[in-house]
Amino acid sequence: MEIKFSDMIKEAGVVGAGGAGFPTNVKLSSKSEYIIVNAAECEPLIRVDQQLLLHYTDDFLAGLQIIADEVQASKAYIAIKAKHTEVIHQLNKKLVNYPSIEIYPLQNFYPAGDEQIIVYEVLKKVVPRGGIPLHVGCIVCNVETVINVYGATKGKSVTSTFVTITGEVNKPSTYELPIGMSFKDALALCGEENLENKVGILNGAMMGNIITDFEMPITKTTKAIILLNSKHLLIKEKSKTIEQVLKQSRIACIQCQKCTDLCPRDLLGHDVKPHKVMRIANYGLTDYSGMKTALGCSECGACELYSCPNGLSPRQVNKMIKQELRNAGVKIDNEGKEFSASQMIEYRKIPVNRLISRINLEKYDVPAPLISHNYDLKKVVIPLNQHQGAPAIRIVEQNTYVEKGQMIAKIDGDKLGANIHASIAGIVTDISSDSITIESEMEVK
Known part of the structure; x- marks a missing residue:
């Protein structure tokens, strides 16, 4: 019996590799007029998409065509920054065989890879506030996804992911790393074994x-x-407690509204007003309607790391109030609203080069080529929840042998979630409520 497309993806444990880990079988279960591949590499210093498109061009294009056919999309766009000329040249050589796939060149601005921003850039359609691209006839996927x-259509499960390791390292590189490998072991690949006075940033500056x-x-x-010195500007900013953030805001916020002027979501017409949220927080107001913004x-993070002249953190205040509203059961209400982008959206894009300079990362803005490496890992600790939805339920017993690629935890029934597979062959030496530990057979002996 033929296996359904969505079942193959679910079986392989595929999730959104570049975002919050939404299960891909669910995302691709709907029909859509357009597919957009987010190859914008939104965050400074990350090089994964560029390397994958260069080294896995055939697999990528074949996968994109399969997705487009499955969701019955009339057009698929690869949204990539125009500055990546080598990658675009490589893709163009192959695209002669894929008439329904097209490259969409993006300007070099932040946050070009925001899902709703990228939909507007490519289709000039505004996704409703709190909505998803499917609301405007579009599905957005990450390159690695x-x-x-x-791979799932070929029976390959997800046991690894591609990671750029950069910053204060001897050799910035991109690696394919086994899931469950420790950050410490990953950094050792770049020659970084002494991590004293070093702090990392996960996924984006x-x-x-x-x-x-x-x-x-x-x-x-x-x-x-991204490995940085513990005294780096970014580490200091990200280490602030919400109490410190609120205290600084009360002292120094001048209500200049620059945070709102440059807010990417407000420029989409989503009525996101960080300066109003700051005002409410600063003066202890109880303007519920104002908070809902x-x-x-x-x-x-554009408001706190780029636009604010006094180095304040509207993002953290927004985040705090957003959580309080959610706890109170307050939801986004779009009833009777139509969304259209501001006329200023083309003129208020944040140049990535200027952003990198502002957050003091210029010396780390270097290539990070894909490096092949033969791993001889002694141990992996594989989390049971690496995705949106419910944790996977383990289906292996302690002290049993598992092969690489073998399913070790399965999502329960029709619940939202993703299956988990062994990333190395070895013995299951520990099972906890949130992870499974596998050690190589030689190590156990």
Whole structure:
């Protein structure tokens, strides 16, 4: 019996590799007029998409065509920054065989890879506030996700992910890393074994979180490890507590509205007004309607790391209020509203080069080529929840042998989630409520 496309993807454990890990079988279960591949490499310093498109061109294009056919899309766009001329040249050589796939060149601005921004750039359609691209007839996929879909059609499960390791490292590079490998082991590939006074940022300088525990495992959604000195500007900014943020805001916010002027989501017409949220927080106001503007915030960080002249953090205040509203059961209400982009959207894009300079990352803005490496890992710790939805339920017992690629945890029934597979062959030496540990057979002996 022929296996359904969505079942192949679900079986392989494919999730959105560049974002929040939404299960891909669910995303591709709908029909859509357009497919957009997000190859914008939105965050500074990350090089994964560029390397994948160069080295896995055939798999990528085959996977994209399969997806387009499955969702019955009339057109598929590869949205990539025009500056990546080598990648575009490589793609164009192959696209003669794919008449329904087209490259869409993007300007070099931040946040070009925001899902809703990229839909507007390519289709000139505004996704409703709090909505998804499907609301305007579009599905957006990440480059690595497309390649993983192609692999799933060939019976290959997701056991690794591609990660750029950069910053204060001897040799910035991009690697294909086994899921469950520790950050410490990953950094050792770049010659970084002494991590004293070093702090990492996970996935992106703008939106990423600080890493202080380097024993954390690589997951399906890990895209970058940026290693910096603990005294770097970015680390100081990201280390502020919400109490510090609010105190600084009360002292120094001058209501200049620059945070709102440059807010990418407000420029889409989503009525996101960070300066109003700052005002409410600063003066202890209880303007519920004013607070609701925070619900549309994408937390891109443009307001705190680029636009604010006093170095304040509207993003963190937005994030705090957004969580409070959610806890209170307040949801986005778009009833009776139509969304259209501001006339200023073309003139208020944040140049990436200027952003990199502003956050003091210029010396790290270097190539990070894809490096092949033969891994001899002694141990992996594989989380059971690397995706949106419910954690996977383990289906292996302790002290049993598993092969690489073998399913070790399965999503329960029709729940939202993703299957998990062994990234190395070895013995299951520990099972906890949130992870499965596998050690190589030689190590166990």
